[in-house]
Amino acid sequence: MHINVRGTRKIISNVSSFTPRYEFPKYSMPLTDFKGHQVKALKTFEKLLPQMNMIIELRDIRAPLSTRNVVFDRIARKEHDVMKLVVYTRKDLMPGNKPYIGKLKNWHEELGEKFILLDCRNKTDVRNLLKILEWQNYELETNGGYLPMGYRALITGMPNVGKSTLINSLRTIFHNQVNMGRKFKKVAKTGAEAGVTRATSEVIRVTSRNTESRNEIYLIDTPGIGVPGRVSDHNRMLGLALCGSVKNNLVDPIFQADYLLYLMNLQNLNDGRTELYPGSTNSPTNDIYDVLRRLQVNKSQNEKSTAIEWTNKWRLHGKGIIFDPEVLLNNDEFSYKNYVNDQLEKLGDLSYEGLSNKLKGNPNQVF
Numbered sequence: 270m271h272i273n274v275r276g277t278r279k280i281i282s283n284v285s286s287f288t289p290r291y292e293f294p295k296y297s298m299p300l301t302d303f304k305g306h307q308v309k310a311l312k313t314f315e316k317l318l319p320q321m322n323m324i325i326e327l328r329d330i331r332a333p334l335s336t337r338n339v340v341f342d343r344i345a346r347k348e349h350d351v352m353k354l355v356v357y358t359r360k361d362l363m364p365g366n367k368p369y370i371g372k373l374k375n376w377h378e379e380l381g382e383k384f385i386l387l388d389c390r391n392k393t394d395v396r397n398l399l400k401i402l403e404w405q406n407y408e409l410e411t412n413g414g415y416l417p418m419g420y421r422a423l424i425t426g427m428p429n430v431g432k433s434t435l436i437n438s439l440r441t442i443f444h445n446q447v448n449m450g451r452k453f454k455k456v457a458k459t460g461a462e463a464g465v466t467r468a469t470s471e472v473i474r475v476t477s478r479n480t481e482s483r484n485e486i487y488l489i490d491t492p493g494i495g496v497p498g499r500v501s502d503h504n505r506m507l508g509l510a511l512c513g514s515v516k517n518n519l520v521d522p523i524f525q526a527d528y529l530l531y532l533m534n535l536q537n538l539n540d541g542r543t544e545l546y547p548g549s550t551n552s553p554t555n556d557i558y559d560v561l562r563r564l565q566v567n568k569s570q571n572e573k574s575t576a577i578e579w580t581n582k583w584r585l586h587g588k589g590i591i592f593d594p595e596v597l598l599n600n601d602e603f604s605y606k607n608y609v610n611d612q613l614e615k616l617g618d619l620s621y622e623g624l625s626n627k628l629k630g631n632p633n634q635v636f
């Protein structure tokens with residue numbers, strides 16, 4: 270990809286000679302982590318869609334492009350009436366700069382997409398989402414009346430973006446309202462690894478009928494669905510690895526660490542203040558082995574384990590880092606609408622038979 274970068278290169282601290290990399294090398298790696306159970310989930314997803322009143326697509330705020338899956342757009346386009354809401358998760362890990370949110374707003378306006386940000390574990394944030402659901406339910410009810418199957422929302426998204434955590438938080442709020450004090454079991458399994466949920470769930474009730482509404486609100490949890498190789502590329506695979514949306518061991522940890530370094534240097538080019546790795550403000554480097562040496566706690570720790578430790582730390586708790594270079598590079602030519610259309614074009618027709626056959630015949634899962 271050729272990137273046309275605007276000529277306003279800020280100087281990082283007092284190191285005037287340092288130039289970050291604007292492109293990342295294409296190391297050898299698989300370009301997708303698409304699996305058989307995901308094809309099955311897609312078929313169920315498509316079948317369930319006509320019964321749905323809303324699709325809630327979760328994406329990781331640190332990688333708004335990489336965790337956007339056009340497979341969902343392709344399926345949802347067939348159902349014109351269904352409302353779609355994008356929920357960016359991990360708000361708590363988001364960079365605190367206003368321009369980023371401004372950029373996101375502009376992008377979504379281009380497509381007329383509604384979005385909110387939340388931390389799936391934060392009660393206030395999750396209550397706000399519940400209010401949106403209740404409001405939509407109320408609107409529908411006042412216009413159309415009673416829904417015998419209740420108001421239904423399908424929760425979708427890439428693996429590990431927080432779907433099950435969000436459902437559990439919504440359930441906890443509901444449970445505390447109706448069953449004060451008594452313990453209850455989590456309904457959706459959660460975990461730090463991609464692919465914890467492997468089957469589409471039964472309907473999960475999150476509100477009861479009350480004086481304002483006769484419709485109950487239900488959610489349906491789905492397994493995380495990755496992108497087929499034809500809409501993926503090296504940068505995307507690396508971004509997804511850093512978010513935890515593909516299996517950790519698919520991409521060499523040194524490549525992941527190097528990609529993180531590439532992103533950090535680009536980020537410092539924009540912000541110019543944060544100590545993202547040892548010496549990043551006064552002696553920045555593009556050499557990952559140099560950074561790993563700086564990070565090593567003792568001589569016996571090897572480069573690979575240092576890389577794993579460092580990327581894990583950022584994947585799980587790293588605050589203020591963005592994993593999509595398109596967000597960090599001030600590229601005037603970038604258009605969100607064109608990006609999405611380009612992805613849809615690359616995806617082409619979604620043929621499940623084709624996907625299943627290619628999965629069977631291709632151990633590298635690249636298709």
Ligand SMILES: Nc1nc2c(ncn2[C@@H]2O[C@H](COP(=O)(O)OP(=O)(O)OP(=O)(O)O)[C@@H](O)[C@H]2O)c(=O)[nH]1
Pocket residue numbers: 358359360361362387388389390426427428429430431432433434435458459460461462463464465466467491492493494585
């Ligand atoms: N910091 C932070 N962590 C979160 C948030 N939401 C979820 N997590 C964590 O992210 C990890 C993955 O969450 P899950 O809810 O299992 O993700 P999922 O989308 O259901 O995953 P799959 O089953 O693989 O599709 C868990 O360790 C959660 O605790 C959030 O908003 N902020």
